[in-house]
Amino acid sequence: MERKTLFRGWLLPAALVAPQLLITFVFFFWPAGQALVESTQATDAFGLSTMFVGASNFLALLTDPDYHAAILRTAFFCVAVTILAMAAGLLFASFANRAIKGRFLYRTALIWPYAIAPALSSVIFVFLFQPQIGMITNLLARFGVNFNYTANGSQALALVILIAAWKQVSYNFIFYLAALQSVPRSMLEAATLDGARGLHRFRTMIWPMLMPTTLFLSVTNIVYAAFDTFDVIFALTGGGPGTSTDMLVVKVYRDGVINLDLGGSAAQSVLLMAGIIALTALQMRLTRGRAT
């Protein structure tokens, strides 16, 4: 149901939308426009001279093997985070849906990670995995595993995937729990009386009913992993060692702010923006399909 309110005149409606428009303008359109402009320019390392170079920043990116590698790396990272976070969210939601005693505590504990600032969650994991004194590092050492994410690229990648997924489990948990609770109990009972049990009942009855949620969460999780994990990665590895955790969002920062290739970095931002717009459009289409 849409509710329509009619205003007389234009002053009040304009005043009402002005704050939101202002915020959107200052924090989105302005910087986005700036990035668009800068992506067509080249600036020297000292910022003294700027010249228009057209699409050459983009052409350079598209032919840069480092950039291709970063795209593949980010794609792998997104898929890994999404699968891990969604599987864990669904698993915990299934438990919570069944739990009777301590249900409230269990849910609260599972929602907590979402409330922790991303950089802080990386710090927590640093304590656990720190190469010399980390608790889990020491535990692993007892089993003969030498864990050092600051030196070993695959280990670093595994760790950022773990943290990024850990942050997102809460979100998926809440959505899956709501979806599970809306699966009609009598339908499951009917399936039981038809002879279905356990995993088979889950696969043929519950999983299909979760499909809309799963679709929605897949997009949300990919968007999260691709664009919203800068702080987690940067606080833990800064993109290293080498380029092993250098995702697209981190690369924008490294190339622009550290390596001072402002034009190239801006071009990367513009491409990222195009990506996020496409994914958001997809997500909106999925959610709208669900609402009707």
Add this chain to the structure above:
Amino acid sequence: MATLELQGLAKSFGNTKVLHGLDVKLDDGEMLVIVGGSGCGKSTLLRLVAGLESPTAGRILLDGKDITHVDPSKRDVAMVFQNYALYPHMSVFENMAYGLKLKGMPKAEIAKRVEEAADTLSLSALLGRKPGQLSGGQRQRVAMGRAIVREPKLFLFDEPLSNLDAKLRVQVRADIRKLQKRLNVTSLYVTHDQVEAMTLADRLAVMEQGVAAQIATPLEVFARPADQFVAGFIGDPSMNFCKAVLCAGGHGAKLAAGPEVALPGEASWGPEGMAVMLGIRPQHVVIEPGTGPLGFAVALEEPLGSEALLHGTLPDGEAFRIRVPYPAPQATALTISLPAAHLHLFDAQTGKRLEIA
């Protein structure tokens, strides 16, 4: 094809007893209708037999085999749910085939069975549709179809007609009875609707607060209700009750409303002065203009077409109803008599039916 026997079946939720030791045995192909108000334990009883709840005490025997602790998926019973509980993501065909597939039945055999059932229930044209594209009546038939294709030992019906409109309900009620008779599957049917109960049942179990007040054929329950609750519950409009004490050596009763009435039979109903409750159905009350012993003040007339129902009070203020052929006499005060042959007597203390020894 099976018999069902419940032995001392009881269920409590925490400290709340919802079912107090129920004993009943169903013959092969028999339809037992469990009727009662909300909260009487009738749905719990059904869920216990299905295995969706486990009993606190007692045993359930299906075909002589103890299934009390058998998993619901292995009991070979089929249930028709009040909200139908269809699988929304599956077509009508898949809904009906689901249970058979789980049994590992060959595809050709499944298709044959489902088509047969669809034919019986006039669902053949709808096999490809999803439940969301069906009307309430069609969904109800799919739920029935899903139960009958499995050819289970036992049918359980949980108020399957309560979501249908009144006209469709009468039609489907008859269809269910015909189908159940033809398939000859032992059935338990739960309802709160006494007309449904009367028309469907081989035997009726009238439940009150977790106890079966009476288990008997519908006509027996109607003619000789076991207690005051059953008498008031079965029959529409429901039976009138008047307080009275026995007099004339137990051959008559003095109503709280004044007059004495004669009681049926030759023998004494009990010691003089014993408190009883007289019951008479509204259609058995006789209006005798001017000569009836009992006054009746009319408060409201409900015309029902061929009959009319008069609501009013006796001289002592007791509410009373009379059903008369239409048109009803146009008077605010009538005199009536209560024919002895149609009187039911209940012990005023226990509410149990009194019989002459």
